[in-house]
Amino acid sequence: MNRPDLDGGVLSGVRISGIGVHVPERVLTNDEIAGFLDTSDEWIRSRTGISERRVAADDEAPSDLGVLAAGRALEMAGLTAGEIDLVISSSLVPDMVFPATAAVVAHRLGAHDAAAFDVQAGCTGFVYALASAAAFVGSGFYRRVLVLGTETVSRGLDWEDRRTCVLFGDGAGACVVERSSDADTMTFDLGNDGAGAEKLCMPAGAARLPASAQTVKDRRHYLKMDGPEVFRFATRTVAESCRRVMVRAGLEVGDIDLFVPHQANIRIIDSAVRRLGFEPGQVFTNLDRYGNTSCASIPLCLAEAAASGRLKRGDRLLLAGFGAGLSWGSAVTIWTLDGGAAWV
Numbered sequence: 001m002n003r004p005d006l007d008g009g010v011l012s013g014v015r016i017s018g019i020g021v022h023v024p025e026r027v028l029t030n031d032e033i034a035g036f037l038d039t040s041d042e043w044i045r046s047r048t049g050i051s052e053r054r055v056a057a058d059d060e061a062p063s064d065l066g067v068l069a070a071g072r073a074l075e076m077a078g079l080t081a082g083e084i085d086l087v088i089s090s091s092l093v094p095d096m097v098f099p100a101t102a103a104v105v106a107h108r109l110g111a112h113d114a115a116a117f118d119v120q121a122g123c124t125g126f127v128y129a130l131a132s133a134a135a136f137v138g139s140g141f142y143r144r145v146l147v148l149g150t151e152t153v154s155r156g157l158d159w160e161d162r163r164t165c166v167l168f169g170d171g172a173g174a175c176v177v178e179r180s181s182d183a184d185t186m187t188f189d190l191g192n193d194g195a196g197a198e199k200l201c202m203p204a205g206a207a208r209l210p211a212s213a214q215t216v217k218d219r220r221h222y223l224k225m226d227g228p229e230v231f232r233f234a235t236r237t238v239a240e241s242c243r244r245v246m247v248r249a250g251l252e253v254g255d256i257d258l259f260v261p262h263q264a265n266i267r268i269i270d271s272a273v274r275r276l277g278f279e280p281g282q283v284f285t286n287l288d289r290y291g292n293t294s295c296a297s298i299p300l301c302l303a304e305a306a307a308s309g310r311l312k313r314g315d316r317l318l319l320a321g322f323g324a325g326l327s328w329g330s331a332v333t334i335w336t337l338d339g340g341a342a343w344v
Contacts, residue, residue, distance in 0.1 A: 011138035015180035020072025023171040049266025053169025053291030056152040063104040065172035066150035073174040081109035085142035087116040090125025090295040093156040122324025125295040133177040149295030158222035169291030173299020189245040196326035199226040239275035241330040249332040257315035263287040263297040
């Protein structure tokens with residue numbers, strides 16, 4: 001969607017009609033991590049902007065968190081699960097390789113006739129899932145689509161690797177996308193650079209390298225990341241994608257009421273803000289309290305911003321994600337909801 005000869009990316013007659021979130025009860029602070037790892041609160045905060053994060057209980061998986069978030073989104077939209085035509089879920093670490101986490105969530109909600117599939121685009125998954133939902137609804141294929149970003153990333157972390165384990169947290173967000181007036185639009189820019197695929201991956205546990213005693217010993221079934229390379233990729237592509245999507249939407253930086261970037265690292269966010277020229281009041285973050293919740297980070301921010309009054313009906317939103325793939329995605333839309341979801 002980055003070719004100059006393409007006019008795509010603008011979808012009319014679609015809107016978000018409900019949003020819901022859920023996070024685990026357990027709060028894990030930097031000081032607690034410093035108790036079992038060679039690090040400190042100051043080291044983590046100064047490099048990432050994170051002070052604490054939520055961690056799922058041993059019996060919680062993405063579908064468990066997603067069902068709770070989805071139920072709240074449906075309630076806000078005034079819908080029952082039976083009125084949903086399609087469920088799309090995105091996770092960095094899903095319930096299982098297969099079946100789709102979306103299928104599990106749909107069944108547990110009672111959306112028994114709905115189609116269901118997962119999107120795998122790393123931490124950009126929520127933006128990809130939102131774009132897919134908007135395309136289905138905008139084309140008239142479906143009327144109402146439930147979109148989830150739900151994560152228990154903690155299950156895929158090497159808790160002996162301070163370069164990765166301090167970054168992530170668990171949580172879930174969901175939204176309902178449905179048909180609206182033609183005046184409501186969503187505009188997207190999506191892309192991927194597979195040359196960097198190995199810079200952020202989970203090497204073992206699937207067809208390329210099945211899990212074995214040796215892969216467990218080598219700790220290859222945990223998330224691996226080349227931090228400096230991912231940082232360089234993110235600081236370049238986020239700003240470029242945001243500029244493209246604003247041009248497609250016919251907007252400039254001053255027209256955006258709230259910029260909601262993926263909550264990966266405060267240095268990456270600050271770099272994007274500087275490059276794009278946003279004022280502090282135009283940007284929303286909650287990275288300090290939740291860490292990088294991967295596919296859940298953008299809906300968690302949206303729900304909190306709406307609940308706190310930072311996001312109001314009629315506001316123009318710019319969303320930006322990036323992650324494994326290496327993937328990126330940005331979106332522009334108008335917030336059409338009054339009030340906010342019940343906050344955690």
